[in-house]
Amino acid sequence: MTKVNHIASRQEVTSRVLDGDLPSDELSLDNLDEKTFTRYAQIGDVMREKHQGGINIDITASVAAALEHEPCHNLPASDEVNVQDNGAKVVSMSAWKKPLSQMAIAASVALVAIVGVNTMPQPASTHSDNVPVLQSTPFAGGVSPVSFSSEQPALENAEKGLRELQQQRIGALVLEHQRQSRVAYALQKQAQLTPKEPEEKK
Amino acid sequence: MRLIACILGLFFAFAVQASDVITAKQLLQNMAKAVHTRNFDASFVVLKGKGMEPYRWVHAKQGDTELELLSLLNGAGLEMVRVNDRVTYFEPQSSAYSISTDSIAGPIPEVLFKDVTYLLSNYDFVLGGKGRIAGRPSQLVRIESKDDSKYNYWLWIDTQSSLLLKAAYVNQQGELLEQLQLTHISVTPEPAAQLLELQQRDFPAPLPMQTSLERDNITNNWQVAWLPQGFDLLKSDRHKLDLNNELADYYLYSDGLVDISVFVQRPLPGERPSGALSSGATTVYVHNSGAFDVSVVGNIPALTAKKIAESVKRPL
Numbered sequence: 001m002t003k004v005n006h007i008a009s010r011q012e013v014t015s016r017v018l019d020g021d022l023p024s025d026e027l028s029l030d031n032l033d034e035k036t037f038t039r040y041a042q043i044g045d046v047m048r049e050k051h052q053g054g055i056n057i058d059i060t061a062s063v064a065a066a067l068e069h070e071p072c073h074n075l076p077a078s079d080e081v082n083v084q085d086n087g088a089k090v091v092s093m094s095a096w097k098k099p100l101s102q103m104a105i106a107a108s109v110a111l112v113a114i115v116g117v118n119t120m121p122q123p124a125s126t127h128s129d130n131v132p133v134l135q136s137t138p139f140a141g142g143v144s145p146v147s148f149s150s151e152q153p154a155l156e157n158a159e160k161g162l163r164e165l166q167q168q169r170i171g172a173l174v175l176e177h178q179r180q181s182r183v184a185y186a187l188q189k190q191a192q193l194t195p196k197e198p199e200e201k202k
Numbered sequence: 203m204r205l206i207a208c209i210l211g212l213f214f215a216f217a218v219q220a221s222d223v224i225t226a227k228q229l230l231q232n233m234a235k236a237v238h239t240r241n242f243d244a245s246f247v248v249l250k251g252k253g254m255e256p257y258r259w260v261h262a263k264q265g266d267t268e269l270e271l272l273s274l275l276n277g278a279g280l281e282m283v284r285v286n287d288r289v290t291y292f293e294p295q296s297s298a299y300s301i302s303t304d305s306i307a308g309p310i311p312e313v314l315f316k317d318v319t320y321l322l323s324n325y326d327f328v329l330g331g332k333g334r335i336a337g338r339p340s341q342l343v344r345i346e347s348k349d350d351s352k353y354n355y356w357l358w359i360d361t362q363s364s365l366l367l368k369a370a371y372v373n374q375q376g377e378l379l380e381q382l383q384l385t386h387i388s389v390t391p392e393p394a395a396q397l398l399e400l401q402q403r404d405f406p407a408p409l410p411m412q413t414s415l416e417r418d419n420i421t422n423n424w425q426v427a428w429l430p431q432g433f434d435l436l437k438s439d440r441h442k443l444d445l446n447n448e449l450a451d452y453y454l455y456s457d458g459l460v461d462i463s464v465f466v467q468r469p470l471p472g473e474r475p476s477g478a479l480s481s482g483a484t485t486v487y488v489h490n491s492g493a494f495d496v497s498v499v500g501n502i503p504a505l506t507a508k509k510i511a512e513s514v515k516r517p518l
Contacts, residue, residue: 165470170479170486172445173465177499180454181461185312186303187436188456
């Protein structure tokens with residue numbers, strides 16, 4: 001039984017020899033793990049306050065060896081930001097944690113691509129009767145600014161020249177509307193507070 | 203006997219109707235109060251036709267300070283941060299800027315977080331059915347347009363916390379055009395630590411607002427002859443558009459709930475038909491009137507946008 005134990009675990013033998021649990025005969029000494037024994041003895045000394053002078057454990061070699069084979073799975077945050085800046089046009093979503101200047105990254109272009117015009121009234125939707133509908137391929141919600149990179153393939157597909165111009169213009173209009181409506185509420189409140197000039201409403 | 207029953211019935215009908223109006227309004231007012239006082243962390247998606255936009259919405263109130271963050275999670279992104287009455291917009295294509303206003307102009311109309319009674323002149327508040335949204339019991343409140351030139355706005359409000367759970371632009375046929383749906387919400391007694399961090403941040407100073415003096419500079423190069431009932435001019439000027447550097451005469455109108463932008467520009471070369479484009483509730487109508495192009499953008503039906511665009515003319 002003890003033999004099985006000896007073979008099973010050198011660590012256990014080391015521990016038991018140190019505790020005086022096993023006799024320090026040849027069999028147990030054979031199975032003794034020297035490094036572990038030294039460490040255990042040192043721990044014991046420190047705990048019993050026998051040890052004089054500083055603790056001296058040299059782990060630099062083992063740490064260096066371990067690091068050699070360690071895959072980089074935890075890059076520092078500053079590197080991450082750089083990667084975002086250079087490569088993909090991604091906005092850091094937790095902006096307030098980072099310098100604000102890093103927000104300006106992507107350029108957004110046309111938001112809606114026009115691929116043709118359908119002058120036929122659409123039978124399915126009743127609200128567009130008599131209203132010609134420009135055929136469009138909206139992406140990513142259509143009117144939200146999308147990143148330049150995701151726009152590229154769609155732009156390539158879109159027809160050249162005039163349509164591109166109109167498409168650009170519509171993109172600019174939608175963005176401008178979105179921006180202007182941000183001040184709308186404040187303006188409206190201001191208008192309610194100040195009496196209306198009669199010539200304003202025409 | 204019959205007469206009495208009839209009178210009683212009428213009386214009850216009136217009473218029910220009256221209390222309905224009060225309750226729908228009261229619910230909206232409770233919601234407006236709740237979004238300003240509660241600490242919550244919510245996620246929602248906006249469905250526009252085939253497109254979808256996910257957002258995160260966090261709000262905290264600590265003492266007298268209100269902190270709010272709304273961020274668009276897809277694409278190039280967009281972040282809106284509010285500290286009390288200063289809202290800062292972080293956009294991918296331009297530097298950050300602030301506006302002194304006390305609510306974020308996101309996918310939810312700002313007026314719903316404020317004094318909704320202002321809407322009563324153009325909209326009716328109607329109580330709808332009860333249901334279950336995002337795992338919570340909800341009550342539908344419909345903001346119905348008084349005429350059919352505008353869309354209706356429906357809101358589903360949490361009956362316990364009074365917070366918004368779902369909202370939609372609905373056309374006069376009852377079709378949901380653009381939906382906003384919360385996928386998760388947690389209401390906590392303590393504000394989120396990440397929001398409190400905002401207090402230590404510096405934000406750009408707010409842009410100066412247009413004063414009433416400057417309002418006299420309103421361009422009257424054009425006359426917008428027709429608008430739906432209730433729309434007032436808020437702003438007009440001539441400026442270059444950011445993306446393509448084109449010059450435009452610009453007019454901004456609002457009825458409290460929706461905003462309409464009217465652009466008058468130099469016509470693009472070539473023969474182009476006029477037409478509408480829509481994404482969710484947003485309509486862009488481009489009208490080619492020969493000597494100039496008129497474009498109308500807003501959350502309005504295409505037919506309304508067309509009528510507005512075609513009504514623009516030079517003043518006599």
